[in-house]
Amino acid sequence: SEAGKVGPDHVVMSVDEVRELALKVLLQAGLSREQAGPVAEVITAGERDECHSHGLYRLPGCVETVRHPRFVPDAVPVITEQSASVVRADARFGYSLPAFERALPTVVRQAREVGVSVLAINDCFHFAALWPEIEAITAHGLAAIAMTPNHCWVAPTGGTRPILGTNPFAFGWPRGGDRPYVFDFATSEIARGDIALHKLAGKPIPLGWGIDQAGQPTTSAAAALAGAMLPFGGYKGSALATMVELLAGPLIGDLTSMESTAFDGGVNAAPCHGELIIALDPAFLGGGRTAAGHQGAEALFAAITGQGARLPSQRRYEARERSMKDGVRVSRALHERIIALLDG
Ligand code: NDP
Structure with a gap:
């Protein structure tokens, strides 16, 4: 293992070291163990799978969020089984992940008993x-769908003002012994962080990522950040993002991205709103025809990869294997920023 070695512009850490560092920072920031544990775990998973935008890079923001006047650093989520197929997880203004973790056993049991379980997470900072939640569900042989709004940064196609979130949507299909089929992406053309990175580097952005405050297409990252981002796929992405707003907001009695931005009140914390997760049991819904269903799914995946296309998450799974063996490379600048959080 390369763990512990230091290069000129990066630090190599083992996956366990990433987890320990994340946990230490979060506990020092004042989070309870129940809050800090799942957050550290998801940050570690992001770093491990080389999803750098959701790895250690997020730690400073997590610490910042603790300062939001409505954030509850020792929140204890409350799980209610509302019906045979509906679970409500009240995150009590802590992070979404501890609420998910507490609700998962009930979700899995319900999906097996009645074919489907709908999990509504409310009042969570997110x-x-x-994909970590999707994988936690597919590990039980269930298919899964997850979605959540965030802050309003995206203009609807044909519009000029930001009212939609970048609203990620994720799906997973269990594949027995194999790694699950999983995709997970924002419904905006590009992540907000990518535009911010272009601004930092003084680089122009491609047309189609954003519009300026006058609603005109722009190649200026700064102008797009001040104006609005755009959905992916034109009106189709715009409608999908709207669906995410409705299903993970009003449907479950929680905030839209516009309301979440208002709730933030300029603190610039992680958005606070709801999340919708649906678990589906192929063994139940296939009604005795499950084996044929799984064969059909595998034939579909083989037909995709057989012509040279790759499955989503394949890059992540390869990165995971590498990281578990060789550790992860963390930029020195980021590492120093995180160590400074411990000192500060
Ligand atoms: P990308 O545009 O990078 O797309 C990611 C998904 O597409 C992954 O499943 C990825 O698999 C797959 N993919 C990428 N390229 C290919 C390809 N050539 N063939 C097949 N599949 C491919 O993601 P985004 O930037 O839109 O989002 C990144 C992350 O940010 C997501 O995890 C999302 O949940 C998160 N996010 C969270 C928000 C929040 O408020 N909580 C807001 C917005 C985004 P692979 O990973 O293997 O490359």
Whole structure:
């Protein structure tokens, strides 16, 4: 293992070291163990799978969020089984992940008993990628869907003002012994962080990522950040992002991205709102025809990869294997910023 070695512009850490560092920073920031544990875990998973935008890079923001007047650093989520197929997880203004973790056993049991379980997470601060939750469900042989709004940064196609979130949508299909089929992406053309990075580097952005405050297409990252981002796929992405607003907001009695931005009140914390997760059991819904269903799914995946296309998450799974063996490379600048959080 390369763990512990230091290069000129990066530090190599083992996956366990990433987890320990994240946990230490979060506990020192005042989070309870129940809050800090799952957050550290998801940050570690992001770093491990080389999803750098959702790895250690997020730690400073997590610490910042603790300062939001409505954030509850020792929140204890409350899980209610509302019906045979509906679970409500009240995050009590802590992070989304501890609420998910507490609700998961009930979600899995319900999906097996009645074919489907709908999990509504309410009042949660949310910064995370969705694939860790998707994988936690597919690990039980269930298919999964997850979505959440965030802050209003995206203009609807044909419009000029930001009212939609970058609203990630994720899906997973269990594949027995194989790694699950999982995709997880924002419904905006590009992540907000990518535009911010272009601004930092003084680089122009491609047309189609954003519009300026006058609603005109722009190649200026600064102008797009001040104006609005755009959905992916034109009106189709715009409608999907709207669906995410409705299903993970009003449907479950929680905030839209516009309301979440108002709730933030300029603190610039992680957005606070709801999340919708649906678990589906192929063994139940296939009604005895499950084996044929799984064969059909595998034939579909083989037809995709057989012509040279790759499955989503394949890059992540390869990165995971590498990281578990060789550790992860963390930029020195980021590492120093995180160590400074411990000192500060
Ligand atoms: P990308 O545009 O990078 O797309 C990611 C998904 O597409 C992954 O599943 C990825 O698999 C897959 N993919 C990428 N390229 C290919 C390809 N050539 N063939 C097949 N599949 C491919 O993601 P985004 O920037 O839109 O989002 C990144 C993350 O940010 C997500 O995890 C999302 O949940 C998170 N996010 C969270 C928000 C929040 O508020 N909580 C807001 C917005 C985003 P692979 O990983 O293997 O490359």
